[in-house]
Amino acid sequence: MLIIHGRRNSSNVQKVVWALNEMEVSYERLDVGGEFGIVNEPPYLAMNPNARVPTMEENGFILWESNAIVRYLTAKHDTGGLYPSDPKVRASADRWMDWQHTSVGQYITPIFWGLVRTPESERDLDLIESSRLGMIAAMQILNNNLSDKNFVAGDAFTMGDIPLAIHVYRWFRLIQDRPTMEHLENWFDRLSKRSAFKTHVLDIPFT
Numbered sequence: 001m002l003i004i005h006g007r008r009n010s011s012n013v014q015k016v017v018w019a020l021n022e023m024e025v026s027y028e029r030l031d032v033g034g035e036f037g038i039v040n041e042p043p044y045l046a047m048n049p050n051a052r053v054p055t056m057e058e059n060g061f062i063l064w065e066s067n068a069i070v071r072y073l074t075a076k077h078d079t080g081g082l083y084p085s086d087p088k089v090r091a092s093a094d095r096w097m098d099w100q101h102t103s104v105g106q107y108i109t110p111i112f113w114g115l116v117r118t119p120e121s122e123r124d125l126d127l128i129e130s131s132r133l134g135m136i137a138a139m140q141i142l143n144n145n146l147s148d149k150n151f152v153a154g155d156a157f158t159m160g161d162i163p164l165a166i167h168v169y170r171w172f173r174l175i176q177d178r179p180t181m182e183h184l185e186n187w188f189d190r191l192s193k194r195s196a197f198k199t200h201v202l203d204i205p206f207t
C-alpha cells in the first residue's frame with residue numbers, strides 16, 4: 001500500500017500526487033501538516049525528522065524530500081515516460097527539479113507566504129518586491145530554455161516539468177506585474193490541459 005502523508009494545498013505534496021495521477025498509480029493521501037498538525041508527533045517524526053510534508057510510506061519503505069519521492073515513483077512506474085530513459089534527458093529533468101528547489105523556491109516562497117498567508121498589515125513589502133525581481137530573473141532563464149522545446153527537458157512531458165509548473169502557477173496567480181514571457185506562457189498552457197495538473201494543483205484553493 002502506498003501512503004502519501006501531506007495536506008493537498010502543499011506545493012511539495014502536490015508534486016507527488018500530480019505525478020501519481022499522471023501514472024494512474026493508486027495511493028492513499030492523509031491530511032498532515034499545516035492546520036492538521038501531526039508533523040511534530042513522535043510517530044511522524046520517526047518517519048520524517050524534518051517535521052515536514054510530504055512523506056511517502058510504501059510497505060515499510062519511508063522516503064521524504066518531495067523531488068526524491070517524484071524520482072522514485074516515476075522510476076518505478078514510468079521509466080521511459082515521466083522518468084526519462086536517456087541519461088542526458090534524465091539529467092536535464094533532474095537539473096530543472098534541483099533548480100526549482102535551489103533557485104526558484106527562495107523567491108516564490110516569500111511571495112506565497114507574504115500574499116496568501118500573512119495579513120495585509122503585516123506583510124514585508126520589501127521582501128515581496130525583492131522576491132518578485134528574483135522571480136523575473138529566474139523565469140527569464142526558464143523562458144529561454146523553453147524557446148526551442150515543448151517541455152523543460154525536451155519535447156516530451158517529464159518529471160522535470162512538475163515541480164516548476166506548481167511554482168509558476170503561484171507566480172502567474174499572485175503577481176500581475178511581470179513581463180510577458182511567451183515560451184513560459186505557452187508551456188504553462190500546454191500543462192494546464194493535463195487533467196492531473198488541473199485536479200491536484202489548479203483546482204486547489206490557495207490557503
Ligand SMILES: N[C@@H](CCC(=O)N[C@@H](CS)C(=O)NCC(=O)O)C(=O)O
Pocket residue numbers: 010011012013032033034039051052053054064065066067
Ligand atoms: N524540501 C522539502 C520541503 C518540505 C516542506 O517545506 N514542506 C512544507 C509544505 S510545502 C511543510 O511541511 N510545512 C509545514 C507543514 O505543512 O506543517 C521537500 O521538498 O519535501
